[in-house]
Amino acid sequence: MSAWLRRRALVCAHLFFALVLLSPAQGSAQPFDVPYVPTPQVVVDEMLRLANVGPDDFVIDLGCGDGRIPVTAAAYFGARALGIDIDPGRIAESHANAKAAGVTGRVEFRQGNLFDLDISKASVVTMYLLPDINEKLRPRLFQMLRPGTRVVSHDFSMGEWQPDRVHSVQKRMYYWVIPAQVGGRWKLDADLPGVGARSYELEVRQKFQQIEPFARTEKRNFAVWEPRLNGKSISFIIVDNDLAHRYEGTVEGKIMQGVVRTGAGTAETQTPFRAVWVGSL
Ligand SMILES: C[S@@+](CC[C@H](N)C(=O)[O-])C[C@H]1O[C@@H](n2cnc3c(N)ncnc32)[C@H](O)[C@@H]1O
The missing domain is CATH 3.40.50.150 (Vaccinia Virus protein VP39)
Structure with a gap:
């Protein structure tokens, strides 16, 4: 022992x-x-x-x-x-x-x-x-x-x-x-540098503060990397069109919003994103 x-x-x-x-x-x-x-x-x-x-x-x-x-x-x-x-x-x-x-x-x-x-x-x-x-x-x-x-x-x-x-x-x-409740299906919209307007369906499995998101568009599936939930703050990365898009936002009830950071160092750009909770899994 x-x-x-x-x-x-x-x-x-x-x-x-x-x-x-x-x-x-x-x-x-x-x-x-x-x-x-x-x-x-x-x-x-x-x-x-x-x-x-x-x-x-x-x-x-x-x-x-x-x-x-x-x-x-x-x-x-x-x-x-x-x-x-x-x-x-x-x-x-x-x-x-x-x-x-x-x-x-x-x-x-x-x-x-x-x-x-x-x-x-x-x-x-x-x-x-x-x-x-x-x-x-x-x-x-x-x-x-x-x-x-x-x-x-x-x-x-x-x-x-x-x-x-x-x-x-x-x-x-x-x-x-205490983590926000984020489990379920979300419709996530962003206008991404190097990609254009994107609408993902984001599925989030949640156990306490541990989250496992998964994203898809009509044409393909995307792994979601480094997901973190800290109270109302959420962050994750989706690689789309060979670029890492880093989502950093907050969750208030059925709305998740924040910024997407794309690119590295001095080349980094920021664009807004918004997601709406559309149902449970
Ligand atoms: C281990 S002591 C901790 C005291 C204080 N929080 C500290 O850290 O110094 C636990 C305290 O809980 C109280 N207590 C036990 N059961 C309780 C209950 N059901 N509701 C409210 N207080 C309770 C006891 O009287 C005791 O003072």
């Missing part, structure tokens, strides 16, 4: 035994899904840095403990923040910590179950939960969060949803960006 797997097994065991042993002692009427184990401050700082938190962000910490993540987001990253915890004692600590840090105007704490919280206004969601709770939470993240919302989890991943980044400073942190 690798050192990392050993460490991960130890962390899981630690949290599991803490859950079994500590939860009844808390005396809460509501069940705890996860015991209280605070994130070290160094890791809190790294989680917020990893998500590139800034003054325009609204950070929600699910299971906020003593409120250290929301308080740090407000005090040192200028964000607004909200923490929810099932344990009223932790919420009292969170209020006291926000007051001590002078950020009561920018943070809010609520006592309640994280699975009941409306998280749709978050631009960043943080968590230090458990692997099975993360997996249970995943459909809610996809239902409620806008494309482009960043998600950071301390120590635990999210099942088959591969992270966009893994970051390790003392502990392991997982980072994802």
Whole structure:
């Protein structure tokens, strides 16, 4: 077993035994899904840095403990923040910590179950939960969060949803960006240098942020190279008439638009492209 797997097994065991042993002692009427184990401050700082938190962000910490993540987001990253915890004692600590840090105007704490919280206004969601709770939470993240919302989890991943980044400073942190929904058939139009007016049917298969597009015209098929989806940002390359056309755009609902870059270096040209979602596969 690798050192990392050993460490991960130890962390899981630690949290599991803490859950079994500590939860009844808390005396809460509501069940705890996860015991209280605070994130070290160094890791809190790294989680917020990893998500590139800034003054325009609204950070929600699910299971906020003593409120250290929301308080740090407000005090040192200028964000607004909200923490929810099932344990009223932790919420009292969170209020006291926000007051001590002078950020009561920018943070809010609520006592309640994280699975009941409306998280749709978050631009960043943080968590230090458990692997099975993360997996249970995943459909809610996809239902409620806008494309482009960043998600950071301390120590635990999210099942088959591969992270966009893994970051390790003392502990392991997982980072994802909620992807736009792009799966289906698109009609893509562009007026390409060296080709002329083109109308492709673009078929996109999607699993989380992984996409596999394929393009065709009435006469022939085209491989689509280097496809990437990052929140609402999409890019891919189609080689047509021996030229690489690099598409870079954004997806808003059923419209994808942006620019096509053709040619290299000083010879590069840019033309607009637009695609409309026409149906599912
Ligand atoms: C591992 S601690 C993490 C605390 C804090 N986020 C941090 O990183 O320091 C998990 C927290 O989740 C809370 N919790 C457990 N189940 C919950 C639930 N269903 N809804 C809301 N909070 C919950 C616990 O009371 C605990 O404070």
